[in-house]
Amino acid sequence: MEVTILIHETKERLDIHNSELPILCQSCEARHKGICGALTTDQLVKLSRHTTKHIVDSEQQIAYEGETTKRYSNILRGVVKLSKLTADGRQQIIGLQFAPDFVGRPFSRENDVAVEAATEVKLCSFPKDVLEKLTSESPELEHRLHEQSLKELGEAREWMLMLGRKSAAERIANFLYFIALHIDPENQSDKGSRHFEIPLKRGDIADFLGLTIETVSRQITKLRQSGVIKIVNNRMVEIPDLERLRGLTETNSGE
Amino acid sequence: MEVTILIHETKERLDIHNSELPILCQSCEARHKGICGALTTDQLVKLSRHTTKHIVDSEQQIAYEGETTKRYSNILRGVVKLSKLTADGRQQIIGLQFAPDFVGRPFSRENDVAVEAATEVKLCSFPKDVLEKLTSESPELEHRLHEQSLKELGEAREWMLMLGRKSAAERIANFLYFIALHIDPENQSDKGSRHFEIPLKRGDIADFLGLTIETVSRQITKLRQSGVIKIVNNRMVEIPDLERLRGLTETNSGE
DNA sequence: CGTCCTATTGAAATTCTTCAACACTCGTGG
C-alpha cells in the first residue's frame, strides 16, 4: 500500500545573521509556549538552520508506526492525531495534539505511534539528531520535552479511565468538552458558551472513543435533542452551556 | 473516610562516611537499572540522607489522587498499581509498576493518580524537594526520569488500544502476557514456559482491563479449558506456551 | 464449624455493534 505524502514546502529558509533571533521564529508560538522557549538565541539560530516548515493536508500521514524516527516537529497550526493499530486493522486514536505541541517521541529509535493530520496542519520540523544534540547541551530543553511527555501521559491516563469505565454518552460528552477546551479559546462568549469546528470526522471520533461510527452519531443526536449542543453542519458545534456538558462527562453519585 | 497506613519502617538509616557509596544503596537494583544510576557517589550520599525504606502491606494505599505530592519512591520489591476514579466510584487501573521503577509524577504539585500496593511492596522514598534539587543539578537524572515517563506513556498508549479496541478474551490474554513478561523473569523454563503468581486479585484485573469481575473469571476459565494456561490456586498460573498466549493477544487477520 | 473473602457459574438484562437502508453535501460532467 503506497501512500503519497503531499507536502507543500513553503520556502521560508533565510539568511540568518548570527546571534539575532531567526525571522521564522519571531512570531512563532512554539518560541514562547512550546519547546523552543527553552533555547537561547544562539541555540535557536543553530536549530533554525535545520528547520523546515511544511503544510500538510488534512488526512495526510505524517509518520508511520514502527517507522524509523527521522524528524521531529512542532505544530504551528491545526490538529494532529496519534494512533495505533491492531494486527487485523482496528484503529485506536491515542492522542490529539494542538499548536504549539511537540510531536514525536524523543530518544526513540522508531515511532511507537502513527501520526496523521486531522485538519490542515502547519509544522516546523527538524532532524532527530539536531534535537538530540541540542538536548544534550540544554537541560532546560530536556525539561520542556519532559513536561510535554508528562502532559501526554496525564492525558493518556485520563483517556484510559474514559475507555475503560465510561459509557458511550459520557465518552461523547468528554470528547466534546476536551475539544472545546483545546480549540479556539478565543471563540468563547462571556458565559461559557462556545462554538467551534470538531477537527475529526465521525469515524475518527469513534476510533478515539473506542466506539463505532453509528454509536457516535446516535449519541451526538441525543445531545442535540436534549439541547446540550447545537449542530450547525456536522463539524460545526455550538455549546451554550459548557458546565452542563461537563456535568455529562461522568455520572455523579447524585444523578 | 480515614485510612490508616501501616508502614513498617525498617531501621536501615546509617552513619555514612562521605564519598563512599551508601550501604543501603550498595545492593539496590535502583542503583543500576533505576534512576539512582544517574547519580554520582556524592549525589547518592546526599540523597540517602533523606531516604527511608518502607515495607507496605498489600492493598495499602501509598498515595491518593489529588493529594499534595510530598514524596517520591523507588520500588525495591513488589508490584504497585496506579489508578483513577470517576466521580461515582468506578475505578480504572491505569498502570502497574515493578522494581526498580520510580513512582510519582516529577514536578507535579499534586498526585494525578492514586498509588496502592498490589502485593507487599518495599519502597525507598525521599522528599519531593530533594529530588527536584538533585534534578536541577543533574541533567542525567532528569533524563532517566524522562525515560521512565516515556516508558509509562508507551504503556499507557498500548493499554488505550487494548481498552478501546480489544475484546474481553484478547484483554485477558494481553494482561497475562504482560504480567508474564514483567514478573519473575527467572522462573522460565527453556521453551518459554513460565509460572508465576498474578499480583492482582480478580477485581483489580477487572479494573485494569475495563471489565467486570465476572467477565474476567469467565475468560480465565476459557483459557484454562483450552489449555493455554494452567491454574494452580487462583493466583498461581502456569503458561506452557507463551507464544500461544501472545497469539491470543490480538486476532490476526488470518484466524 | 462457621464466617469472611474471593472466585465461579448461570440466567436475564442492557449496551453497543453489526448489517442495511437512506439522507445530505459537494463537485463533476452531460
Add this chain to the structure above:
DNA sequence: CCACGAGTGTTGAAGAATTTCAATAGGACG
C-alpha cells in the same frame, strides 16, 4: 441546470458481547 457518484452522516432493527443480578463454591482462619 440537473443528474450522478463519492464521501460522510443518520437512523432502524437484529444480533452479539458484556454486564447485572443472584446463587453457589472454595479457602483461610479463628
